[in-house]
Amino acid sequence: xEKKIGEVLLSVDHISLAFxxxxxxxxxxxxIREKEVxxxxxxxxxxxxxxxxxxxxxxxxxxxxxxxxxxxRKQMKSHDAAVQGIARTFQNVALFKGxxxxxxxxxxxxxxxxxxxxxxxxxxxxxxxxxMENREYVEDIIxxxxxxxxxxxxxxxxxxxxxxxVELGRALAMEPDLLLLDEPMxxxxxxxxxxxxxxVLDVNDQYGTTIALIEHDMGVVMDISDKVVVLDYGKKLxxxxxxxxxxxxxxxxxxLGVPHN
Amino acid sequence: xxxxxxxxxxxxMYDSPLFFVEVLVSGLMSGVMYALxxxxxxxxxxxxxxxxxxxxxxxxxxxxTFVGLWELGVNPWLALILSAVTMIGVAFCVExxxxxxxxxxxxxxFFMATIGITYFxxxxxxxxxxxxxxxxxxxxxxxxxxxxxxxxxxxxxxxxVFATVVCSVLVALLxxxxxxxxxxxxxxxxxxxxxxxLSVGIPLKTIWxxxxxxxxxVGLAAGILWGSKLGVQFTLALIAFKALPVxxxxxxxxxxxxxxxGLIIGSGEKIAEVxxxxxxxxxxxxxxxxVVALIFLLxxxxxxxxEKIIERV
Numbered sequence: 001x002e003k004k005i006g007e008v009l010l011s012v013d014h015i016s017l018a019f020x021x022x023x024x025x026x027x028x029x030x031x032i033r034e035k036e037v038x039x040x041x042x043x044x045x046x047x048x049x050x051x052x053x054x055x056x057x058x059x060x061x062x063x064x065x066x067x068x069x070x071x072x073r074k075q076m077k078s079h080d081a082a083v084q085g086i087a088r089t090f091q092n093v094a095l096f097k098g099x100x101x102x103x104x105x106x107x108x109x110x111x112x113x114x115x116x117x118x119x120x121x122x123x124x125x126x127x128x129x130x131x132m133e134n135r136e137y138v139e140d141i142i143x144x145x146x147x148x149x150x151x152x153x154x155x156x157x158x159x160x161x162x163x164x165x166v167e168l169g170r171a172l173a174m175e176p177d178l179l180l181l182d183e184p185m186x187x188x189x190x191x192x193x194x195x196x197x198x199x200v201l202d203v204n205d206q207y208g209t210t211i212a213l214i215e216h217d218m219g220v221v222m223d224i225s226d227k228v229v230v231l232d233y234g235k236k237l238x239x240x241x242x243x244x245x246x247x248x249x250x251x252x253x254x255x256l257g258v259p260h261n
Numbered sequence: 262x263x264x265x266x267x268x269x270x271x272x273x274m275y276d277s278p279l280f281f282v283e284v285l286v287s288g289l290m291s292g293v294m295y296a297l298x299x300x301x302x303x304x305x306x307x308x309x310x311x312x313x314x315x316x317x318x319x320x321x322x323x324x325x326t327f328v329g330l331w332e333l334g335v336n337p338w339l340a341l342i343l344s345a346v347t348m349i350g351v352a353f354c355v356e357x358x359x360x361x362x363x364x365x366x367x368x369x370x371f372f373m374a375t376i377g378i379t380y381f382x383x384x385x386x387x388x389x390x391x392x393x394x395x396x397x398x399x400x401x402x403x404x405x406x407x408x409x410x411x412x413x414x415x416x417x418x419x420x421x422v423f424a425t426v427v428c429s430v431l432v433a434l435l436x437x438x439x440x441x442x443x444x445x446x447x448x449x450x451x452x453x454x455x456x457x458x459l460s461v462g463i464p465l466k467t468i469w470x471x472x473x474x475x476x477x478x479v480g481l482a483a484g485i486l487w488g489s490k491l492g493v494q495f496t497l498a499l500i501a502f503k504a505l506p507v508x509x510x511x512x513x514x515x516x517x518x519x520x521x522x523g524l525i526i527g528s529g530e531k532i533a534e535v536x537x538x539x540x541x542x543x544x545x546x547x548x549x550x551x552v553v554a555l556i557f558l559l560x561x562x563x564x565x566x567x568e569k570i571i572e573r574v
Contacts, residue, residue: 079464082461094460096450110462174462
């Protein structure tokens with residue numbers, strides 16, 4: 001079945017980001033379209049994570065513009081980004097370690113819980129109903145990710161692979177339009193990677209979520225993504241379908257090195 | 262020697278059970294007041310994972326503002342409201358000037374920042390309102406209920422009962438406000454990981470402002486109650502350190518823990534003072550709580566109700 005890639009959802013336009021003298025990103029442009037699986041690849045230190053941080057508002061670029069859902073911005077604010085439907089996971093799992101799997105995923109519902117403090121405090125009436133509805137949504141996600149058995153386990157006690165899955169669950173709970181995954185398969189064995197790939201594709205397919213991911217496993221990237229952008233030293237080297245990128249000479253040079261003679 | 266430590270105290274309790282009950286009750290009531298101070302710490306600890314060194318200074322500052330306004334001739338109720346507003350203002354400033362630039366820093370850095378806030382508030386409060394001891398009389402007499410005493414033989418202090426009621430109401434409100442639902446969860450999330458909290462759309466700044474405001478208002482209540490017992494003066498800031506053993510007992514993250522810890526410390530130190538005081542040569546009330554906390558740390562470092570720390574290596 002051929003999937004339909006839609007309109008441009010997010011476009012970054014001539015983004016430059018520097019930390020003092022270190023240029024993390026230089027003049028980056030690309031578009032992410034609706035329902036796309038978009039991969040950002042590149043050697044270590046290429047600026048991939050910085051790019052995600054710019055998109056969800058952790059970093060504020062010095063130059064350039066971000067257009068998300070048709071609105072131009074100089075920079076995103078992280079709270080706005082979350083409310084506007086950008087969710088993310090982190091390279092070094094950033095979960096709330098003392099809290100259970102369920103509570104962690106429930107935090108993803110916070111932006112969808114609108115009842116005011118008064119009802120919240122009484123835990124009565126509308127607030128209670130709201131809590132239940134959100135709990136149901138979260139239970140669906142738990143089922144989808146097959147983590148029912150660890151629902152009540154504090155996440156600090158879980159193995160790494162499961163923590164990554166819980167983190168994905170928390171991001172999904174936000175019902176995002178754009179899901180940013182920072183190395184979702186890092187440190188996993190083959191089976192866990194296959195599971196994760198399946199989840200990513202299912203999310204894309206079932207919920208119609210647009211996904212932008214950073215990944216080092218080229219096999220995975222080539223298999224699941226619709227479009228790939230390659231960064232190196234903060235600059236964009238190439239952009240295109242997996243096949244185009246695979247054949248690109250500059251990309252091969254960046255990864256394998258070029259002889260200097 | 263042995264007799265003084267082991268035998269005599271229990272003989273005394275056996276001989277006059279009524280007196281024992283009196284000691285216990287007055288201990289429990291001062292325990293409630295410790296709990297009130299401890300609550301302020303718990304709130305901020307829950308929302309930032311940091312021991313707020315400035316809680317004592319906030320108690321002092323709030324009480325000074327209240328007494329100061331009252332002495333200027335402001336209606337006491339209005340003074341109460343104005344002091345509460347001042348504490349909310351303090352929370353706004355703390356968030357804007359101190360906390361916001363420190364997002365995503367280590368807890369120890371926040372801790373150092375709260376020490377800075379302590380010095381500032383101590384100095385600022387006394388610069389504005391002066392440093393002499395001010396008596397505070399909120400109109401609740403410090404005397405026992407005589408009718409009740411004649412009927413049962415128990416002397417229970419009116420002021421203590423009033424303080425207990427105020428504390429219980431505050432505690433019940435806070436417990437409702439901060440547990441089970443969205444806010445409680447958001448608080449714990451913020452304490453655990455700033456970046457992750459931001460990424461799920463928890464408004465960090467709002468949460469911090471709310472929590473510091475509430476801690477300030479709890480500090481105001483504690484300041485007024487303690488102030489009318491001891492007079493409003495610099496030593497009020499030191500009362501806050503009595504909250505430390507309470508927190509160690511109850512667990513830094515638990516509201517019920519703060520209350521039960523307060524009750525144990527309050528009654529424990531009164532009973533120890535009255536029955537074992539002579540054996541130690543008196544004045545054990547001052548250090549008893551800290552020794553209990555120390556022993557407690559050996560066996561249950563997370564406190565009675567604290568979250569157990571799990572670290573996967």
